[in-house]
Amino acid sequence: MTDLFWSTWEIISLIEQAADQNAIQDCLINIAKIYGFASVFGGIVPPGDMRNSKTEIQARAVVQYFPKGWGARYVDQNYLPRDPILARLQKDRNAFSWSDGYRSCPDPDNVRIIGGEAADFGLVEGFVIPITTLDQRTAALSFGGARDDLSNRDRSALTFLAHFAIGHWLYLRRPNLTRSKPLSPREFDCLLWAAEGKTDWEISVILGISRSTVTKHIASAREKLDAVSKSHAIAIAMRLKILC
Structure with a gap:
């Protein structure tokens, strides 16, 4: 490193x-x-x-x-x-x-x-x-x-x-801090590829789903991780060892 x-x-x-x-x-x-x-x-x-x-x-x-x-x-x-x-x-x-x-x-x-x-x-x-x-x-x-x-x-x-x-x-x-919920397999896949630097469009091609679906999964992952941006979600997921 x-x-x-x-x-x-x-x-x-x-x-x-x-x-x-x-x-x-x-x-x-x-x-x-x-x-x-x-x-x-x-x-x-x-x-x-x-x-x-x-x-x-x-x-x-x-x-x-x-x-x-x-x-x-x-x-x-x-x-x-x-x-x-x-x-x-x-x-x-x-x-x-x-x-x-x-x-x-x-x-x-x-x-x-x-x-x-x-x-x-x-x-x-x-x-x-x-x-x-x-x-x-x-x-x-x-x-x-x-x-x-x-x-x-x-x-x-x-x-x-x-x-x-x-x-x-x-x-x-935030007035109410909530515990992070587990990511679905698709949310995990999308966030994992986002952490590799792939765009939503590139992820959609890799996973064989639409770009809008990728965007939806990443937004859901952000909400579950209490993150305010994609980068924030990736950092939290790496800290929690969700992404390794």
Whole structure:
């Protein structure tokens, strides 16, 4: 096994042991530092027209870690509804870089002002990971720093860790925690192939079932494992030795 593999699972173990939001925040800050980032911010993505209320932001956030002064500046200047990254998150569920978010922004003034001021605080480039929850809300984590020179391998590992951290955070916020139910043979097969990196379509070909049936089985497995995403379900299943 590679050092990256073991480092990833050591971090997952720490996230899993986190008993509250503060502990999860500490894990995410540690992850940001490991991957060379100076900031990490994230939680439930607000609607694009949400007022920039500090209380509202805090209610949705799992982590707010910035260079000194940037968080207060962002709130004081009411940048949230104008943020190019938030605008991109309203329509894109794939991971993207800050520069991609800036390029897709229809208002160059927002890019110039917000991107320029962020750069003054050392936040020039970043990597954003959207996560769709079981109830179809969108969560996201945004890592920022002087540069983003992650390899594709690092991006994959960081994306996996982000899904697991957000999943555990949302799990802790649930009013009623239930015991995991056993997976059906078909749910197990679908999750096993998903853990191998296969898409729903590829799994449908392998198992000789429809793509929609694969999607249904994976969604059911997520619910039984109290997971909020496919990656979260895979991580839980591996921890419980359901997948080996």
